[in-house]
Amino acid sequence: MVSLPSARWTGRAIADFYAAHTGVILVQQLLGVVTLAFFLAFALALGAPWRRWLLVGTALLAISELVTNIVAVILALTNPGPDGAHAWTVIEDFADEALFISIAVFSVAAAVDEVGWVRAVGLVVAAISLLRVVLTLFGVATLDSLAPIAFLILILILSVRILMGLSQRMPTSTPYS
Numbered sequence: 757m758v759s760l761p762s763a764r765w766t767g768r769a770i771a772d773f774y775a776a777h778t779g780v781i782l783v784q785q786l787l788g789v790v791t792l793a794f795f796l797a798f799a800l801a802l803g804a805p806w807r808r809w810l811l812v813g814t815a816l817l818a819i820s821e822l823v824t825n826i827v828a829v830i831l832a833l834t835n836p837g838p839d840g841a842h843a844w845t846v847i848e849d850f851a852d853e854a855l856f857i858s859i860a861v862f863s864v865a866a867a868v869d870e871v872g873w874v875r876a877v878g879l880v881v882a883a884i885s886l887l888r889v890v891l892t893l894f895g896v897a898t899l900d901s902l903a904p905i906a907f908l909i910l911i912l913i914l915s916v917r918i919l920m921g922l923s924q925r926m927p928t929s930t931p932y933s
Contacts, residue, residue: 760773760848763849767842768841770841770845771837771838774841778833788824795817799862809861810862820852820854821855824851824855827844827848827851856885856886856889856903859903859907860882860883860886863878863879863881864882866878867914870914871922874914881903881906881907881910884899885906885907887899
C-alpha cells in the first residue's frame with residue numbers, strides 16, 4: 757500500500773504526506789488490526805499460552821503492532837502541525853523497531869521445537885529482522901522489504917506444517933493439570 761514516513765523526514769513533509777494519503781493510511785491500519793487478529797489465532801495454534809517465549813514474542817509483537825497502528829491513525833486523523841507530526845513519527849519509528857525485535861523473538865520461539873531446517877529458517881528470519889533494526893538506525897533501508905517477507909515465509913512454513921500435522925501442536929490439557 758504505502759510506506760509511511762520516518763523521523764528522518766521534515767515535519768512539514770510528514771504532515772503533508774499524512775494529509776495527502778489519509779484514506780489509504782486508515783485502510784492500511786485497519787487491515788493491520790484485522791491481520792493481527794488472525795496472527796493471534798495462529799499463535800494460539802502454535803501453543804503460545806503454554807510456551808513462555810512464544811507467548812512473550814506474541815505479546816510483544818501484538819503490542820508493538822498496535823502502537824504503530826494507533827500512531828499512524830492519530831497522524832492521519834488529527835492533522836498535526838510539522839512539530840507534532842515529527843514527534844509522533846519519532847514514536848512510530850521506535851514502535852516499528854520494537855515490532856521487528858518482537859518478530860525476531862517470535863521467530864526463534866515459534867521455530868525452536870521444529871525440525872532442524874525450520875529452526876534454521878526461524879533463526880535466519882530473526883537475524884534479518886534484527887539486522888533491519890540495526891541498519892535502520894544508520895538510515896539504511898535495504899532490509900525494509902525483505903524482513904517482513906521473510907517473516908511471512910516463516911509463517912507460511914509453520915502454517916503448512918500445522919495443517920499437515922508435522923508441527924508442534926497446542927497441548928490439549930491445561931498447563932497446571
